[in-house]
Amino acid sequence: NAGVTQTPKFQVLKTGQSMTLQCAQDMNHNSMYWYRQDPGMGLRLIYYSASEGTTDKGEVPNGYNVSRLNKREFSLRLESAAPSQTSVYFCASLTGGWGETQYFGPGTRLLVL
Amino acid sequence: AQSVAQPEDQVNVAEGNPLTVKCTYSVSGNPYLFWYVQYPNRGLQFLLKYITGDNLVKGSYGFEAEFNKSQTSFHLKKPSALVSDSALYFCAVRDNTGGFKTIFGAGTRLFVKA
Numbered sequence: 001n002a003g004v005t006q007t008p009k010f011q012v013l014k015t016g017q018s019m020t021l022q023c024a025q026d027m028n029h030n031s032m033y034w035y036r037q038d039p040g041m042g043l044r045l046i047y048y049s050a051s052e053g054t055t056d057k058g059e060v061p062n063g064y065n066v067s068r069l070n071k072r073e074f075s076l077r078l079e080s081a082a083p084s085q086t087s088v089y090f091c092a093s094l095t096g097g098w099g100e101t102q103y104f105g106p107g108t109r110l111l112v113l
Numbered sequence: 114a115q116s117v118a119q120p121e122d123q124v125n126v127a128e129g130n131p132l133t134v135k136c137t138y139s140v141s142g143n144p145y146l147f148w149y150v151q152y153p154n155r156g157l158q159f160l161l162k163y164i165t166g167d168n169l170v171k172g173s174y175g176f177e178a179e180f181n182k183s184q185t186s187f188h189l190k191k192p193s194a195l196v197s198d199s200a201l202y203f204c205a206v207r208d209n210t211g212g213f214k215t216i217f218g219a220g221t222r223l224f225v226k227a
Binding site for chain 2: 004031033035040041042043044045048050056058090092094096097098099100101102103104105106107
């Protein structure tokens, strides 16, 4: 099993450009999540999908959109990138349950100039 | 609302000495608590969790954590630190508002000196 995979690993954008971050999991998990990690702020939830066909806003959703394409894939889109979106983005998944463990992807490092 | 606090930005310890990384939490209802570790340029890896039962939870790589309900704490511990334990550690709590969301602390950087 590959677990949770993310593409690309690294991306540089200019302000105003758009891009989509891809995430896929092969563990048959129901729930998927997008986080951003910034120094001194831990991980902050952007959007999540508790189950296929549903998506909900997290703590910091502004400037982002998501698509739960199917049970395996959950993409994050930046429509018009801003320097404040420079961050490391992590995708995670879990089976679905209060005590279940989240599994994380390797991350996408995004730089917006 | 659920929250997690990690009061130390960095913890320094000599190799072979015991280490503690502190975490306090605030939840309504039963707490579901987690510790994750992040090595440079990697994703987060699960270390251990408290769901119910014994207050001392054992996890990966020799780590353990002590759940203290009265002090609302869930400190991460290891009896003898290794240089390879140097990493960023996150405490987290499961959010009970739906979607099985997880709320993370700001992280504590552990530095183990040889």
